[in-house]
Amino acid sequence: MEDINIxxxxxxxxxxxxxxxxxxxxxxxxxxxxxxxxxxxxxxVAIASDNxxxxxxxxxxxxxxxxSAEQLSIWNSNDTKKFNALIVQPFxxxxxxxxxxxxx
Numbered sequence: 001m002e003d004i005n006i007x008x009x010x011x012x013x014x015x016x017x018x019x020x021x022x023x024x025x026x027x028x029x030x031x032x033x034x035x036x037x038x039x040x041x042x043x044x045v046a047i048a049s050d051n052x053x054x055x056x057x058x059x060x061x062x063x064x065x066x067x068s069a070e071q072l073s074i075w076n077s078n079d080t081k082k083f084n085a086l087i088v089q090p091f092x093x094x095x096x097x098x099x100x101x102x103x104x
Contacts, residue, residue, distance in 0.1 A: 006045050006048045006049060007041060007045050010041060010044045010045060010048065010086060010088065011041060013086060013087055014040065014041060014044075014084065014085075014086050015084075015085055015086075016082050016083070016084060016085065016097075017082070017083055017084075017085035017094070018079065018080050018081065018082055018083075019075045019076070019078065019079045019080065019081040019082075019083065020079035020080065022083065022085065022092065022094060023076075023079075025092040026067065026072065029066070030090055030091050030092050031066070031067060031091070031092050031094055032064055032065070032066060032091050032092070032093050032094070033064065033065055033066070033067055033071075033094055033095070034063070034064050034093050034094065034095040035058075035062070035063040035064065035095075036095065036096065036098060037063055038058065038063050038064070038095075040084055040086055040093060040095045041086070043055075043058065043064060043093060044086045044088045044093055046058075047088045047091065047093070048088050064093075082097060083095060083096060083097070084096075084097055
């Protein structure tokens with residue numbers, strides 16, 4: 001499958017999710033946080049296309065990572081907090097919207 005087709009398919013699945021909807025995915029350890037410096041769709045395409053060099057580079061620079069215990073604690077206390085979300089099996093990629101980043 002070409003990257004363009006993957007990108008189009010993933011773009012259709014890009015959505016906003018409240019934290020309480022994401023909790024079951026956290027329990028399965030499938031949630032990955034995408035830093036604001038990256039485009040959520042670009043990361044999804046890289047993962048779906050098995051672009052390991054880009055993904056590894058982002059991981060090395062801590063631009064994609066698993067949520068910390070502190071983040072989980074904060075978000076668990078605000079279960080209506082919203083995230084941009086994209087499912088790229090087996091992962092759920094999430095990113096805080098620009099206007100709420102840094103808020104509890």
